[in-house]
Amino acid sequence: MATDVGHSSPEHRHLENGLDRHQVVVLMVPLPAQGHLNQLLQLSRLIAAYNIPVYYVSTATHNRQAKLRVHGWDPLSASNVHFRELPTPEFASPPLNPNAANKFPAHLQPLFNSISQLRQPFAALLRSLSRIAAQRIVIIHDSMMSSVVQDFVSIPNAESYVFHSVSAFAIFCYFWEETEKTFTQLDDNKLRELQIPSLEDCFTEEFMELIAREHKCVGLSSGSLFNSSREFEGKFMGFIEKMSESSSQNKKHWAIGPFNPVNLTRKNEDGSRHESLKWLDKQPPKSVVFVSFGTTTSLPDEQIKNLATGLEQSEVKFIWVFRDADRGDINSVAGSDQDRIRRSCELPDEGLIEERGMILRDWAPQLEILNHSATGGFMSHCGWNSCMESISMGVPIAAWPMHSDQPRNAVLITQVLKIGITVKDWARRHEVVEAGTISMALRRLMLSEEGEEMRRRAAELGGAVRRSVEEGGVTRLEFDSFISHVRR
Structure with a gap:
């Protein structure tokens, strides 16, 4: 009360x-x-x-x-x-x-x-x-x-x-x-x-x-x-x-x-750490892409399947936050847990996908994940909160805007700051992003010389922002x- x-x-x-x-x-x-x-x-x-x-x-x-x-x-x-x-x-x-x-x-x-x-x-x-x-x-x-x-x-x-x-x-x-x-x-x-x-x-x-x-x-x-x-x-x-x-x-x-x-400790006061951070500890530096589209997006089933297949085909290590959008009252979950389970069961070859990465179906410690040395990229909706966290941690972005200010933030990231690539252009917002396009974008960000250059620029910018x-x-x-x- x-x-x-x-x-x-x-x-x-x-x-x-x-x-x-x-x-x-x-x-x-x-x-x-x-x-x-x-x-x-x-x-x-x-x-x-x-x-x-x-x-x-x-x-x-x-x-x-x-x-x-x-x-x-x-x-x-x-x-x-x-x-x-x-x-x-x-x-x-x-x-x-x-x-x-x-x-x-x-x-x-x-x-x-x-x-x-x-x-x-x-x-x-x-x-x-x-x-x-x-x-x-x-x-x-x-x-x-x-x-x-x-x-x-x-x-x-x-x-x-x-x-x-x-x-x-x-x-x-x-x-x-x-x-x-x-x-x-x-x-x-x-x-x-x-x-x-x-x-x-x-x-x-x-x-x-x-x-x-x-x-x-x-x-x-x-x-x-x-x-x-x-x-x-x-x-x-x-x-x-x-x-x-x-x-x-x-x-x-x-x-x-x-x-x-901008300066995070590795452990909580009680010594505990999220499972995703423990998994990241075992991965090579800058080898993992973090995939999360914020709290206001639920992807259609067809897009989820293409994203899952694209992650698998890319051969890039990943952490994927796969959860439905928040309701106005996050405590009002009647039906939403069942919806999330139902949709998660539709992932193609989920076991094969998780051999290369981790799928999180609940709240994830995004800031700590972005801060981890094993994280080398962020596939994001480009909400400003996520952009600022990624910039301050020096992580380049694969931009996939959904609504609001996100399409314009994506332009800032990719065209002005040049610390990211475009996964989905706003002009094609009503189309499903195919698995091949997703795979190619991930490989471009994580496995190419162009991606390495973006990582270098992002790291320099992140350092400047932290010093600021x-x-x-x-x-x-x-x-x-x-x-x-x-x-x-």
Whole structure:
């Protein structure tokens, strides 16, 4: 049950007792979908390290989901990260239809529609905290939660910053199209020549309506944050800043990623390690491709069969995360386990496939897998969370976008950064990728000189990104700048 924000809970008393020692308190408000939950929980860890109390605010269901799946650290052991629960609204939680022509996770729309019910409980929480906050409450919210937090404007000591859960390149593409590619301050001919994928089939009409609704409230924020680094998206951050200046918004923009930990220990505190990591220990360096398409994709049976056959034919070692998409409530699993088992039984020659690799049918420690020395490639949907984890770990990507910002992220990876190859071009999104195409892509990434060169570039970029978060690095300086700004 969610805590009544108007009563003095133990957590509330902790806040009352501790806030007089802090000038700033941060409220983190994620969209309740895994890629969004994870990014802002990881950001909570980073901000808390500056001795700033951070309150991660979501429903009980999604707070539990975020804590269960976070990689690289234990949120329960972080003394400055606290979880506040908003009442969980009722919403339908159907499974995704893997045969839908549009791969956007429309099955999550009931969840997304329900977030409007969080506005009043969040406003009550905000009013409660504002009475005891020493100086300033800083709200960092997903761009898709702008309407939920909008009542902060009535609180004198509150301000908000919008978090864009996508790449700066994706935002650049939207602005670039809005100006019909006439923005005169863009002097990079290579960028002008990029073939930016169409937004057709990236979203459903209903979700686009939701984006439009949230966009009306984004303007209330004081600035924006990106899970990115100027090490590789500096051009696009600069473009966004110039666009902001030209529109007289004069808002600040910070690239303060990667949010995920970049230095991982090999074992959990109890000494345990996931079975996939133990398997990787036995493999040669850079010999394994990690195959995962995120939490919002369920492939059709025909595509699954072709992927399985392609993995077998490639003769490349692999770890394949073969699971259905998340429901809106991951605890609502009635039928989904049986569905997963039924579909797994349709794999051709599963025993033969697993002689060369490992098939995981549940949650996998993606960050640790990407960090392992045996991992040499990542076949990915190019969700931004996955891209940032892969970039920070120096792993090249075989790009297979499904929906949302993913087609444009794939262009960033393959054409701009040149640390990946295309498995499925967005123009052919309605076609099944044949086994031969998959096999050829895997061999190109993992067994060719071209793939070795991509691995070298990815390793160099990953090293630069990891150095950027160290003392004096470009990301650390930018993070310090943001913290100084909110403590001003």
